[in-house]
Each structure stands twice: as structure tokens, then as C-alpha cells.
Amino acid sequence: MKIPYLRDEFFICAFAPYGFITVSLLKLFIWEANKLKKEEILKNLKLDISDSKFRKYVRVGLIKSVKNGLGYGKGVLAEYPDNTIELIYIIEDYKKMGFQLKDIIFLLFCDGYDINFEKLRTHLIDHTEKMLTDIQFMIGKLSERDLLEWAINSYLSKAVRVKQPGRPSNEQLQELENKRLFEKQKIEYGFQFMNDFFEQKEFGRTSLLLFKHLGYEKDLNIKISKNLLSKENWIKNIKNSSEDDYKEIGKLIILIKYYYKFFLENGNDSKVYNRYVLPIKTLYKNASFKYFFQDPELIKLLIIIFILEPTWRQNLLMLLSLNDNVNNYDDLKLLLPPVLNFLDEKFVSEGIETTNE
DSSP states (O other): OOOOOOOHHHHHHHHHHHHHHHHHHHHHHHHHHHOEEHHHHHHHOSSOOOHHHHHHHHHHTSSOOEEEEOSTTSOEEEEEOTTHHHHHHHHHHHHHTTOOHHHHHHHHHHTTOOOOHHHHHHHHHHHHHHHHHHHHHHHHTTTOHHHHHHHHHHHHHHHSOOOSSSOOOHHHHHHHHHHHHHHHHHHHHHHHHHHIIIIISSOOHHHHHHHHHTTOOSOOOOOOOHHHHOHHHHHHHHHHOOHHHHHHHHHHHHHHHHHHHHHHHHOSOOHHIIIIIHHHHHHHHHTTOOOGGGOHHHHHHHHHHHHHOHHHHHHHHHHHTTTTTOOSHHHHHHHHHHHHHHHHHHHHHHTOOOSOO
């Protein structure tokens, strides 16, 4: 008697539930095995971290905890990921560099650590409200020329000065004066840019001169979305942002880091680099911004923009991940060179200009 042929679908239907349960139990076992209690963490640290300081890190959102009930009337047990000790060392390093805890949470987020997203959102709301108030105040002072001049000169006295000991030469004095004029014009254009953005709801010719002043010579055709235009929408959208939003933004920032590292290690002779990356790099340098991945203010601003523009964010994520094929830096090193070569050849064949003119 022949045994009937058993199709693959039979096995899938019959055994998949058991496989799912097994995998779920395995994941739960691994998660339970990888969790640490606070006492274990403090005992194994090679730093003098008090119980109150540890709880403060948790309260601010730098360290994420998982709380489990112990039963009726027995309280809860808080446990922490297995990389918490490593995380505390990084927190202490950032503190030595002068960063405050409310900024360190954004640096850790940028580094790819699993922080408390609800706390991150709360810090972002507080920062955005203060930033909008400050910008509104500065815009209100634009008409007060004497006050504006004082603010500009106060900035220049710190930003432009002789760093070498001794009396400066005529060449050094001229260089300082040129830098002073450049910085002064940059600030004035910057004020005008903010005024156009928040008050006029559009970019005028004067405000767009800011980009040219900073070395971005390409034609600009900036269209502002309603979300970006409305200051009220900024707070509303941040309050409504979800953990999935921040996970997507975190992945995007990590990808930007990969690209930064790739071009740093592999040179910049690509036509794609010259056309798209170099102009932004020049603008960034002339704007006197700090190293992006250790500048909390720029990180916060980028997160805000990504929250306000989810469609743009998702399109950029697909572009940089090469259609979701880049999951780590090794993937990028393998996949990006042939893509760049293909685009370089396409630029040549179609006569597309790739210099920053």
C-alpha cells in the first residue's frame, strides 16, 4: 500500500504553531537571560556610581528599564539590558566632555542605543518650545538695529580673534577683518532667513543669499510644506510622534553615519559626491557647525524635521538603505561602489555637470 504524498503545506499548517511557540519561548529565555538587576550593574561597574545617580539616569531616560510585577502587594522588579554597564561608561565620558544629561539622551540616540523614547520625546518638546520662543524674540528685535549690531559684535568678539601670541601681522589683521565681515554677513542673512521662514512663510531673494554666502552655489527651489511652516504644528506633531517614528529616524541617522564614514575612508573622487555631497559639506563648514554627531542642537533639529516630514524621511531612508538592502556598514561598503560607478557613467553619458559651480 502506497503512503500518500504529504505536501509541504501540511507540515506548515500542522507544525508552524508549535514552531512559533518554541521561537517565542526561546526569545523570552534569551531576553530574561540578558537582563540585569541594578545591584548587579552597580557591583560590576569600575566607577563610583551611586544608587541615586543611577536612578537619575533612568529617570532622565538614558537607561531603559523593564518593570515586572512581583504579585499583589509585592511591588515591581526593575531590570535593565545587558549593555547597561557599557552605556554608563559612555554617559560618563559625555559628561566629562561637558554635555548635560538632557542632551546626552540625544547623543545616545544618535549612537544607536535603545533609550527611553517617551523621555526623548518630552525633552524634544521642551527644547522645541524654547527654541521657537527664542527665535520669535530674535525676529522681534530685527527692527532694532542698534540691538542687532550689539548682538552681532558680541558674537564676533568671541568667534573672531587672534589665537597666536604676540602682536598680529598686517596679513593676520586683514585675514581677521575678512573673517569678521564674512561672519557678520552670515548672521545678518541668517536673521533674514528666519524672519522669512517664520513670518513671511516663504523664502525671499535676500534670505536665499544665505546659502550662496555659505558656498552653496547651486540653484535653490525650496518649497516649504504646511507642517514646516506652522509653528503650532511643530509641537503638535512631536507630541503625536510614536516610538516607531523614532526607531525609523534612528535608523536613518545611523545610515547617514555609514555614508559619512564611507566617504571619509574611500575618498571623494566620485561624480555623485561632487554633485550632491560636496556642496552640502562646503555649506556646513562655512556655517561653522560642529561635528554633527556630537552636536545635540543639530541632532534635535534634524529629528524635528524628520518628524514633521515623514514622507520625505521614508523616501530618504529607502534611498540611503539602497531599497532596504543596507543593514550595516559592511553592506554599504559592498553595495555602494557599483551604484556610484553606475551613476558616474550615467552622468558622463548624459553630460550632467558634477562640479560645484
